[in-house]
Amino acid sequence: MEPRISIHVIGGNSRSRAEQSRMILAMGHHAEVYADLVELVDCPPRSGVIIASDDVLEDGIANLLEELADAGIWLPLVAAKADPSVEEVVAVIQAGALDFLRLPLEEDELLRMIRHVHSDAGRHAEARRRLIDARRRIGALSKREREVLDWLSEGCSNKAIARNLEISPRTVEIHRANMMGKLGARHAADAVRLRLEAGWDDYRPDDEAPQMPATRRAPY
Structure with a gap:
């Protein structure tokens, strides 16, 4: 029994x-x-x-x-x-x-x-704690910060992200710094890990989440 x-x-x-x-x-x-x-x-x-x-x-x-x-x-x-x-x-x-x-x-x-x-x-239970924590952190990001995170997860440089979002590389740097601060991430890999832990491909806090291309590049 x-x-x-x-x-x-x-x-x-x-x-x-x-x-x-x-x-x-x-x-x-x-x-x-x-x-x-x-x-x-x-x-x-x-x-x-x-x-x-x-x-x-x-x-x-x-x-x-x-x-x-x-x-x-x-x-x-x-x-x-x-x-x-x-x-x-x-x-x-x-x-x-x-x-x-x-x-x-x-x-x-x-x-x-x-x-x-x-x-x-x-x-x-531990996986749930990480998932909820990651979703709450990512949920605090602005729409543009989430877009930067998504493209960063595709392995894009700041210049490539700027081209994809049609903004300047300097603006990408600002959004990226804000995103990293809100996530408590020291490196790009930390931010990408949180995105993965949140199940980000299946989870969207709102209907404005960015649409990613069908062909993916290797992440960090």
């Missing part, structure tokens, strides 16, 4: 939460249920794993992870949904969830998830 863990079930209707709770308890683990995110944040869990479903996922996993981070909750997050598409599962995992479960919950799937938690939870 797997070591006992606490599983926090949030979202969905009362019947779904009750069914998940009964299965978790029957398998020898501890279950806590919450109707919504407000209930979870009011009594933040400090150990275990969170299973989130339905309405809690409506704003997307990335936003949910940020709300949990704001509340100081860094537990692994597992999304749950009836009949998810392959695209939905991939998007959720890329956004930072540890796993994806199909509802109604089945015992073998729950056991697989618990084993995943035991093997990867610590590494996953």
